[in-house]
Amino acid sequence: MPLAEILGQDRAVAFLRSAWRTGRLSQAYCFAGPAGVGKRTAALALAQAINCLAAGNAASQATADACGRCAACRKIAAGNHPDVIEVRPEEKTVITIDQIREVAARASLRAYEGRAKVWILDPADQMQEPAANAFLKTLEEPAGVSLFILVTATPSALLPTILSRCQEVRFDLLGEGHLRDLLARHGRPPEAAALAGGSAARALALDVAEAHARRDRIVQEVWDALGSLPAVLERADDLGSDRPAFEAALEILAGYTRDMIVAKIAGGAVPLVHGDREADVARLAARYPVGAILNVFEAQVEAQRALARRANPRFTAERMLLRMRDAVGRGQPACVPRTGREGSHGPHGSG
Numbered sequence: 001m002p003l004a005e006i007l008g009q010d011r012a013v014a015f016l017r018s019a020w021r022t023g024r025l026s027q028a029y030c031f032a033g034p035a036g037v038g039k040r041t042a043a044l045a046l047a048q049a050i051n052c053l054a055a056g057n058a059a060s061q062a063t064a065d066a067c068g069r070c071a072a073c074r075k076i077a078a079g080n081h082p083d084v085i086e087v088r089p090e091e092k093t094v095i096t097i098d099q100i101r102e103v104a105a106r107a108s109l110r111a112y113e114g115r116a117k118v119w120i121l122d123p124a125d126q127m128q129e130p131a132a133n134a135f136l137k138t139l140e141e142p143a144g145v146s147l148f149i150l151v152t153a154t155p156s157a158l159l160p161t162i163l164s165r166c167q168e169v170r171f172d173l174l175g176e177g178h179l180r181d182l183l184a185r186h187g188r189p190p191e192a193a194a195l196a197g198g199s200a201a202r203a204l205a206l207d208v209a210e211a212h213a214r215r216d217r218i219v220q221e222v223w224d225a226l227g228s229l230p231a232v233l234e235r236a237d238d239l240g241s242d243r244p245a246f247e248a249a250l251e252i253l254a255g256y257t258r259d260m261i262v263a264k265i266a267g268g269a270v271p272l273v274h275g276d277r278e279a280d281v282a283r284l285a286a287r288y289p290v291g292a293i294l295n296v297f298e299a300q301v302e303a304q305r306a307l308a309r310r311a312n313p314r315f316t317a318e319r320m321l322l323r324m325r326d327a328v329g330r331g332q333p334a335c336v337p338r339t340g341r342e343g344s345h346g347p348h349g350s351g
Protein backbone atom coordinates (compact mmCIF):
# COMPACT_ATOMS: atom_id res chain seq x y z
CA MET A 1 0.00 0.00 0.00
CA PRO A 2 1.34 3.45 -0.79
CA LEU A 3 2.57 5.57 2.11
CA ALA A 4 -0.31 7.99 1.51
CA GLU A 5 -2.81 5.30 2.48
CA ILE A 6 -1.32 4.60 5.89
CA LEU A 7 -3.80 5.69 8.52
CA GLY A 8 -3.08 7.90 11.48
CA GLN A 9 0.71 8.21 11.16
CA ASP A 10 0.88 11.52 9.31
CA ARG A 11 4.06 12.73 10.99
CA ALA A 12 6.05 9.56 10.31
CA VAL A 13 4.74 9.29 6.76
CA ALA A 14 5.46 12.95 5.92
CA PHE A 15 8.97 12.56 7.29
CA LEU A 16 9.67 9.44 5.20
CA ARG A 17 8.21 10.90 2.00
CA SER A 18 10.24 14.05 2.41
CA ALA A 19 13.43 12.06 2.96
CA TRP A 20 12.73 9.94 -0.11
CA ARG A 21 11.79 12.90 -2.34
CA THR A 22 14.93 14.81 -1.46
CA GLY A 23 17.25 11.82 -1.70
CA ARG A 24 18.13 11.97 1.97
CA LEU A 25 17.09 8.51 3.10
CA SER A 26 19.25 7.16 5.89
CA GLN A 27 20.92 3.78 5.66
CA ALA A 28 19.00 2.52 8.68
CA TYR A 29 15.73 3.38 10.37
CA CYS A 30 14.20 2.32 13.63
CA PHE A 31 10.40 2.31 13.35
CA ALA A 32 9.43 2.54 16.99
CA GLY A 33 5.98 2.56 18.53
CA PRO A 34 3.26 0.43 20.09
CA ALA A 35 2.24 -2.89 18.60
CA GLY A 36 -0.32 -2.92 15.85
CA VAL A 37 -0.20 0.70 14.70
CA GLY A 38 1.25 0.24 11.20
CA LYS A 39 5.04 0.08 11.58
CA ARG A 40 5.51 -2.98 9.37
CA THR A 41 2.95 -1.67 6.88
CA ALA A 42 4.92 1.59 6.69
CA ALA A 43 8.18 -0.31 6.21
CA LEU A 44 6.70 -2.20 3.25
CA ALA A 45 5.24 1.05 1.89
CA LEU A 46 8.65 2.72 2.01
CA ALA A 47 10.17 -0.31 0.28
CA GLN A 48 7.52 0.09 -2.41
CA ALA A 49 8.21 3.81 -2.82
CA ILE A 50 11.91 3.04 -3.28
CA ASN A 51 11.46 0.19 -5.73
CA CYS A 52 8.25 1.22 -7.54
CA LEU A 53 8.63 0.92 -11.31
CA ALA A 54 6.59 4.11 -11.78
CA ALA A 55 8.84 6.10 -9.47
CA GLY A 56 10.57 7.86 -12.34
CA ASN A 57 7.48 9.52 -13.74
CA ALA A 58 6.35 13.03 -12.91
CA ALA A 59 3.31 12.07 -10.86
CA SER A 60 5.21 9.82 -8.50
CA GLN A 61 8.07 12.32 -8.29
CA ALA A 62 5.60 14.91 -7.06
CA THR A 63 3.99 12.61 -4.50
CA ALA A 64 7.14 10.75 -3.43
CA ASP A 65 5.13 7.60 -3.14
CA ALA A 66 4.63 4.19 -4.68
CA CYS A 67 1.95 3.59 -7.29
CA GLY A 68 0.79 0.44 -5.48
CA ARG A 69 -0.09 -1.21 -8.80
CA CYS A 70 3.09 -1.97 -10.78
CA ALA A 71 4.77 -5.38 -10.78
CA ALA A 72 7.31 -4.28 -8.15
CA CYS A 73 4.67 -2.86 -5.81
CA ARG A 74 2.59 -6.01 -6.15
CA LYS A 75 5.56 -8.29 -5.54
CA ILE A 76 6.49 -6.37 -2.41
CA ALA A 77 2.93 -6.54 -1.11
CA ALA A 78 2.90 -10.28 -1.78
CA GLY A 79 6.25 -10.77 -0.05
CA ASN A 80 8.10 -12.09 -3.10
CA HIS A 81 10.22 -9.18 -4.32
CA PRO A 82 13.85 -10.34 -4.34
CA ASP A 83 15.14 -7.01 -3.01
CA VAL A 84 12.70 -6.56 -0.13
CA ILE A 85 13.42 -9.07 2.58
CA GLU A 86 11.65 -9.45 5.89
CA VAL A 87 13.81 -10.93 8.62
CA ARG A 88 11.55 -12.43 11.26
CA PRO A 89 12.26 -14.55 14.33
CA GLU A 90 12.72 -18.19 13.48
CA GLU A 91 10.08 -20.40 15.03
CA LYS A 92 8.59 -17.29 16.60
CA THR A 93 11.35 -16.89 19.15
CA VAL A 94 14.50 -15.08 18.08
CA ILE A 95 16.31 -13.68 15.08
CA THR A 96 19.40 -15.88 14.96
CA ILE A 97 22.97 -15.12 14.11
CA ASP A 98 22.64 -17.33 11.02
CA GLN A 99 19.86 -15.12 9.76
CA ILE A 100 21.98 -12.02 10.31
CA ARG A 101 25.01 -13.65 8.64
CA GLU A 102 22.86 -14.16 5.58
CA VAL A 103 21.79 -10.53 5.71
CA ALA A 104 25.43 -9.48 6.00
CA ALA A 105 26.49 -11.64 3.08
CA ARG A 106 23.83 -10.27 0.79
CA ALA A 107 23.54 -6.67 1.99
CA SER A 108 26.47 -5.42 -0.04
CA LEU A 109 25.28 -7.07 -3.28
CA ARG A 110 23.50 -5.04 -5.91
CA ALA A 111 19.71 -5.06 -5.97
CA TYR A 112 18.36 -7.65 -8.40
CA GLU A 113 15.36 -5.80 -9.77
CA GLY A 114 14.83 -2.65 -7.77
CA ARG A 115 16.84 0.43 -6.82
CA ALA A 116 17.88 -0.79 -3.41
CA LYS A 117 17.63 -3.78 -1.16
CA VAL A 118 15.36 -3.16 1.80
CA TRP A 119 15.77 -5.32 4.89
CA ILE A 120 12.93 -5.26 7.40
CA LEU A 121 13.86 -6.72 10.78
CA ASP A 122 10.63 -7.31 12.68
CA PRO A 123 10.69 -7.33 15.63
CA ALA A 124 14.30 -6.16 15.70
CA ASP A 125 14.47 -6.48 19.48
CA GLN A 126 14.27 -10.26 19.04
CA MET A 127 17.90 -10.41 17.88
CA GLN A 128 20.01 -12.53 20.20
CA GLU A 129 23.17 -10.84 21.41
CA PRO A 130 25.49 -12.56 18.89
CA ALA A 131 23.02 -11.70 16.16
CA ALA A 132 22.86 -8.10 17.34
CA ASN A 133 26.65 -7.82 17.34
CA ALA A 134 26.85 -9.28 13.86
CA PHE A 135 24.18 -6.86 12.71
CA LEU A 136 26.10 -3.96 14.22
CA LYS A 137 29.11 -4.89 12.06
CA THR A 138 26.87 -4.92 9.01
CA LEU A 139 25.64 -1.43 9.87
CA GLU A 140 29.20 -0.19 10.33
CA GLU A 141 30.25 -1.26 6.88
CA PRO A 142 29.17 1.00 4.08
CA ALA A 143 26.44 -1.14 2.52
CA GLY A 144 25.58 1.35 -0.19
CA VAL A 145 22.63 -0.34 -1.83
CA SER A 146 20.91 -1.65 1.29
CA LEU A 147 18.40 0.09 3.51
CA PHE A 148 17.65 -1.39 6.93
CA ILE A 149 14.36 -0.89 8.77
CA LEU A 150 14.28 -2.10 12.35
CA VAL A 151 10.72 -2.48 13.58
CA THR A 152 10.20 -2.56 17.33
CA ALA A 153 7.77 -1.74 20.12
CA THR A 154 10.66 -1.51 22.58
CA PRO A 155 13.60 0.37 21.06
CA SER A 156 15.26 0.33 24.49
CA ALA A 157 15.76 -3.42 24.01
CA LEU A 158 18.10 -2.79 21.06
CA LEU A 159 21.83 -2.36 21.52
CA PRO A 160 22.52 1.36 22.06
CA THR A 161 25.26 1.08 19.44
CA ILE A 162 22.69 -0.13 16.92
CA LEU A 163 20.14 2.49 17.90
CA SER A 164 22.67 5.27 17.51
CA ARG A 165 23.21 4.25 13.89
CA CYS A 166 19.51 4.29 13.09
CA GLN A 167 17.29 7.24 12.43
CA GLU A 168 14.33 6.78 14.77
CA VAL A 169 10.82 7.25 13.38
CA ARG A 170 8.10 7.31 16.02
CA PHE A 171 4.71 5.72 15.41
CA ASP A 172 1.79 6.74 17.62
CA LEU A 173 -1.31 5.01 18.91
CA LEU A 174 -4.15 5.41 16.44
CA GLY A 175 -7.10 7.68 17.14
CA GLU A 176 -10.58 6.23 17.23
CA GLY A 177 -11.48 7.93 13.96
CA HIS A 178 -8.57 6.26 12.17
CA LEU A 179 -9.48 2.91 13.68
CA ARG A 180 -13.03 3.33 12.39
CA ASP A 181 -11.64 4.04 8.92
CA LEU A 182 -9.46 0.98 9.16
CA LEU A 183 -12.33 -1.26 10.28
CA ALA A 184 -14.44 0.11 7.43
CA ARG A 185 -11.61 -0.66 5.01
CA HIS A 186 -11.71 -4.27 6.20
CA GLY A 187 -15.50 -4.35 5.97
CA ARG A 188 -15.86 -4.68 9.73
CA PRO A 189 -18.34 -3.00 12.04
CA PRO A 190 -17.03 0.15 13.76
CA GLU A 191 -17.76 -0.80 17.37
CA ALA A 192 -14.33 -2.28 17.98
CA ALA A 193 -12.69 1.14 17.48
CA ALA A 194 -13.69 2.29 20.94
CA LEU A 195 -12.30 -0.80 22.64
CA ALA A 196 -9.01 -1.24 20.79
CA GLY A 197 -6.81 1.04 22.85
CA GLY A 198 -5.36 2.74 19.77
CA SER A 199 -4.10 -0.46 18.16
CA ALA A 200 -5.19 -1.46 14.69
CA ALA A 201 -4.19 -5.04 15.35
CA ARG A 202 -6.34 -5.14 18.45
CA ALA A 203 -9.27 -3.49 16.66
CA LEU A 204 -9.18 -6.22 14.05
CA ALA A 205 -8.61 -8.89 16.70
CA LEU A 206 -11.72 -7.76 18.50
CA ASP A 207 -13.59 -8.88 15.46
CA VAL A 208 -11.94 -12.23 15.96
CA ALA A 209 -13.42 -12.29 19.43
CA GLU A 210 -16.75 -11.51 17.86
CA ALA A 211 -16.25 -14.36 15.41
CA HIS A 212 -15.43 -16.68 18.30
CA ALA A 213 -18.65 -15.70 20.04
CA ARG A 214 -20.57 -16.34 16.83
CA ARG A 215 -18.93 -19.75 16.50
CA ASP A 216 -19.73 -20.67 20.08
CA ARG A 217 -23.35 -19.69 19.54
CA ILE A 218 -23.71 -21.72 16.32
CA VAL A 219 -22.14 -24.85 17.81
CA GLN A 220 -24.22 -24.61 20.94
CA GLU A 221 -27.54 -23.95 19.19
CA VAL A 222 -27.10 -26.82 16.76
CA TRP A 223 -25.95 -29.40 19.30
CA ASP A 224 -28.61 -28.26 21.80
CA ALA A 225 -31.30 -28.69 19.18
CA LEU A 226 -30.53 -32.37 18.64
CA GLY A 227 -32.34 -33.20 21.88
CA SER A 228 -35.84 -32.60 20.52
CA LEU A 229 -37.58 -32.85 17.17
CA PRO A 230 -39.34 -29.46 17.35
CA ALA A 231 -35.98 -27.86 18.15
CA VAL A 232 -34.41 -29.61 15.16
CA LEU A 233 -37.09 -28.25 12.84
CA GLU A 234 -36.80 -24.77 14.27
CA ARG A 235 -33.02 -24.81 13.82
CA ALA A 236 -33.43 -26.11 10.26
CA ASP A 237 -35.72 -23.16 9.53
CA ASP A 238 -33.15 -20.79 10.93
CA LEU A 239 -30.08 -22.27 9.21
CA GLY A 240 -31.94 -22.74 5.93
CA SER A 241 -33.17 -19.16 5.75
CA ASP A 242 -29.85 -17.70 4.63
CA ARG A 243 -27.64 -19.69 2.25
CA PRO A 244 -24.32 -17.79 2.78
CA ALA A 245 -24.79 -17.80 6.56
CA PHE A 246 -25.57 -21.51 6.43
CA GLU A 247 -22.41 -22.17 4.40
CA ALA A 248 -20.38 -20.23 6.97
CA ALA A 249 -22.07 -22.11 9.81
CA LEU A 250 -21.28 -25.44 8.13
CA GLU A 251 -17.63 -24.48 7.87
CA ILE A 252 -17.62 -23.89 11.62
CA LEU A 253 -19.66 -26.99 12.50
CA ALA A 254 -17.56 -29.34 10.36
CA GLY A 255 -14.32 -27.88 11.74
CA TYR A 256 -15.60 -28.33 15.26
CA THR A 257 -16.68 -31.91 14.63
CA ARG A 258 -13.34 -32.65 13.02
CA ASP A 259 -11.75 -31.33 16.22
CA MET A 260 -13.95 -33.64 18.31
CA ILE A 261 -12.72 -36.63 16.31
CA VAL A 262 -9.11 -35.49 16.59
CA ALA A 263 -9.49 -34.91 20.33
CA LYS A 264 -10.96 -38.38 20.69
CA ILE A 265 -8.41 -40.38 18.72
CA ALA A 266 -5.25 -38.28 18.92
CA GLY A 267 -5.49 -36.78 22.39
CA GLY A 268 -3.43 -33.62 22.44
CA ALA A 269 -1.03 -34.79 19.73
CA VAL A 270 -2.68 -32.99 16.82
CA PRO A 271 -3.48 -29.26 16.96
CA LEU A 272 -7.16 -28.32 16.84
CA VAL A 273 -8.75 -25.84 14.45
CA HIS A 274 -10.54 -24.42 17.48
CA GLY A 275 -7.63 -24.71 19.86
CA ASP A 276 -9.03 -21.95 22.07
CA ARG A 277 -11.92 -24.30 22.87
CA GLU A 278 -9.86 -27.42 23.50
CA ALA A 279 -11.50 -28.31 26.82
CA ASP A 280 -15.03 -27.79 25.47
CA VAL A 281 -14.28 -29.82 22.35
CA ALA A 282 -12.96 -32.68 24.47
CA ARG A 283 -15.92 -32.49 26.84
CA LEU A 284 -18.48 -32.70 24.04
CA ALA A 285 -16.52 -35.45 22.28
CA ALA A 286 -16.39 -37.50 25.48
CA ARG A 287 -20.18 -37.85 25.42
CA TYR A 288 -20.28 -39.91 22.22
CA PRO A 289 -18.52 -42.90 20.67
CA VAL A 290 -16.18 -41.99 17.84
CA GLY A 291 -18.41 -43.75 15.29
CA ALA A 292 -21.30 -41.43 16.19
CA ILE A 293 -19.12 -38.36 15.79
CA LEU A 294 -17.89 -39.63 12.42
CA ASN A 295 -21.51 -39.94 11.32
CA VAL A 296 -22.17 -36.38 12.46
CA PHE A 297 -19.16 -35.25 10.45
CA GLU A 298 -20.40 -37.15 7.41
CA ALA A 299 -23.81 -35.47 7.72
CA GLN A 300 -22.19 -32.04 7.82
CA VAL A 301 -19.87 -32.71 4.88
CA GLU A 302 -22.81 -34.05 2.89
CA ALA A 303 -24.69 -30.82 3.63
CA GLN A 304 -21.72 -28.82 2.36
CA ARG A 305 -21.73 -30.83 -0.86
CA ALA A 306 -25.46 -30.36 -1.22
CA LEU A 307 -25.16 -26.59 -0.88
CA ALA A 308 -22.34 -26.61 -3.41
CA ARG A 309 -24.78 -28.33 -5.78
CA ARG A 310 -27.25 -25.51 -5.05
CA ALA A 311 -29.64 -27.80 -3.16
CA ASN A 312 -32.47 -26.20 -1.22
CA PRO A 313 -30.88 -24.88 2.02
CA ARG A 314 -33.95 -25.48 4.19
CA PHE A 315 -34.17 -29.17 3.21
CA THR A 316 -30.42 -29.53 3.42
CA ALA A 317 -30.40 -28.18 6.97
CA GLU A 318 -33.26 -30.42 7.99
CA ARG A 319 -31.66 -33.51 6.53
CA MET A 320 -28.33 -32.74 8.16
CA LEU A 321 -29.82 -32.12 11.60
CA LEU A 322 -31.94 -35.28 11.44
CA ARG A 323 -28.88 -37.30 10.48
CA MET A 324 -26.90 -35.69 13.31
CA ARG A 325 -29.73 -36.45 15.74
CA ASP A 326 -29.84 -40.01 14.51
CA ALA A 327 -26.07 -40.36 14.89
CA VAL A 328 -25.92 -39.19 18.50
CA GLY A 329 -29.02 -41.13 19.57
CA ARG A 330 -32.41 -39.48 19.21
CA GLY A 331 -34.10 -38.10 22.26
CA GLN A 332 -30.92 -37.92 24.30
CA PRO A 333 -29.98 -34.47 25.46
CA ALA A 334 -27.00 -33.69 23.28
CA CYS A 335 -25.33 -31.23 25.54
CA VAL A 336 -24.15 -30.70 29.04
CA PRO A 337 -27.32 -29.62 30.91
CA ARG A 338 -27.40 -25.96 31.69
CA THR A 339 -29.53 -26.02 34.78
CA GLY A 340 -28.22 -24.06 37.68
CA ARG A 341 -25.63 -22.17 35.71
CA GLU A 342 -25.53 -18.48 34.98
CA GLY A 343 -25.87 -17.64 31.31
CA SER A 344 -26.20 -20.25 28.60
CA HIS A 345 -22.95 -21.89 27.69
CA GLY A 346 -24.21 -25.24 26.47
CA PRO A 347 -21.28 -27.32 25.24
CA HIS A 348 -18.84 -24.68 26.45
CA GLY A 349 -19.83 -24.57 30.09
CA SER A 350 -17.00 -24.18 32.50
CA GLY A 351 -17.93 -27.17 34.65
Ligand SMILES: [Zn+2]
Pocket residue numbers: 051052053054055066067068069070071072073074
Ligand atom coordinates in the same frame (compact mmCIF):
# COMPACT_ATOMS: atom_id res chain seq x y z
ZN1 LIG B 1 4.65 0.78 -8.17
